[in-house]
Amino acid sequence: MFWQQLVNGLTLGSTYSLVALGYTLIMGVLNIINMAHGEVFMFGAFVGLFLVNYLKVNIFVAMAGAMAASALLGILLEMLALRPLRRRAVSDLAPLISTIGVSIFLENLALKIFGPQSQAFPAGALSGVQLQLGPIRITLVQIVILGISFGLMFVLRFWLSKTRVGKAIRTTAESIETANLLGINTNKIILLTVALASALGGIAGVLVGLSINAVEPTMGLSMGLKGLAVLILGGMGNITGAMLGGLILGIAEVFTVAYGASSYRDAVAFGIIILILFIRPQGLFGKRQGGRF
Amino acid sequence: MDIILNQYYLQIVIFVLVNAILGVSIYMTLSTGQLSLGNAGFMSIGAYTCAILTVKAGFPVYLAIPIGGAAASFISLIIGYPALRLTGIYLAIATLGFGEVVRVIxxxxxxxxxxxxxxxxxxxxxxxxxxxxxxxxxxxxxxxAQQTSNLLVLVVLIFILAFLVFFCTRLNRSRVGRAFASIKADESAAEAMGINTTYYKLLAFALGAFIAGMAGGLSAHLTFFIGPKDFAYHRTVEILSFAVLGGSDLIIGPIVGALLLTMLPELLRSASEYRLMIYGALMVIMMAFRPQGLISKETVRFWKRKLGRRINQ
Structure with a gap:
């Protein structure tokens, strides 16, 4: 029972980590919270669903498609809602409000287009194979989710720390002005970061859609809020924090459901936010000052 | 007479007034430069306290509504004392989380x-x-009888709103109001000037929660019914968009925002199903082109000068 729940928690948590990584990347580079990230996640799920249902593509192709489409949406978001604000000095609440606007817009657009009912991936998308490993029963969907999430997280970590572009992103995160002086095209880097963050959100959408077998317009809001919880739990702009924080939240939620208070499941995330903010506002893995990535 | 006092028009005006009161509640916290996204949460605390008191305990309405406000205010002090050490986006997220916790509870x-x-x-x-x-x-x-009762409600609401506006304009000219303004302008500088920033931020937070709780109680007694869905995240966004559209420099800003945004879907019937989409697009556009909102101190000064010159000529 315990080990089984732990695996379920890890699977759930790894999708939270993916979503939270999107927040973290944008937080790190632009120092803003992208409140529309949950809706990018929802959009990715719908693109994946569309590709599988109507174009009958393989589920992995659909994931790649969802990533590409979400990256495009991210680019639009940066150009329309974020870049105009950077041109003039505005308070740091302006991008927050602007992205809240984008999130409400996208959610209601999706409600208009797809309707409020939840839709499911077809049964053959990822067959319901189950493996028995000792006391643990694990489905193929769970394995795919764990594999892809952890794979992406490690690739991202490596890419950020070792490649040229990764270094440029980290420099921009330290200070946009300094990066500009060093000859980095910061606008391009910011665009790339937002696209990358959105792509991670998009694929997380497909993975979550597969695991709970439901895709609906309101899924973005609850997931977005949980991603925020992880962002705070792990420390703003801290990549390791986002990864571990997601896993902690996933496990905490699964155990809350398994051992009692199932109806309070959604309060766990926010209880954690409030608790963390009071006790350790910089997050579990954050340093007091600066120190991003 | 019957055309003006149409049931439907009266109803809309009543909603405009309740939303304007909510606009004042977010203005209160924004006047110290803090963005609180917990207004829907405080509203729900007020609404539920008030409804439970009148339905289950038989309290009179005029007592239950202020008690609802006080309950919201009390909770805001508990949550606010630690939360207000946080600034900017941290506070916004913490209060957003608070709203969700209240909803789940x-x-x-x-x-x-x-x-x-x-x-x-x-x-x-x-x-x-x-x-x-x-x-x-x-x-x-x-x-x-129906018109009379609606008109009476209207009078009560106008009275409450007028009192709030009066209270806020008086407050702005007082020691407290100047402390709020200095915190909004620059928190560290205000602190260096010897202003107890935590105290004043908490005061603004609690006042905002009181007004939101009262608005919740009022709306519970206007619609027969309240459910947890009435006070979800969308409600917070709606309240926030009043301040974003109207501007939060002056108290008249969120009130005008509430007026416009409540009337708009009613005037454009076909647009009413796109209401939230319009709110969203509006927030993005306002932040890009006019982050201070429609009405700011400069606009008022500009029109005063312009109109004043015309009168002098």
Missing amino acids: ILNLKITNGALGISGIPTLGTKISKMLSSFGLSRFGGLT
């Missing part, structure tokens, strides 16, 4: 009747007309 408690909500809340209109008829005043001229 309401959804699970027995006394709030869970997802079903509380129904059969006595309306303000019938309460007031009953009170008046006990004085022997049941009808005015040719008005129907």
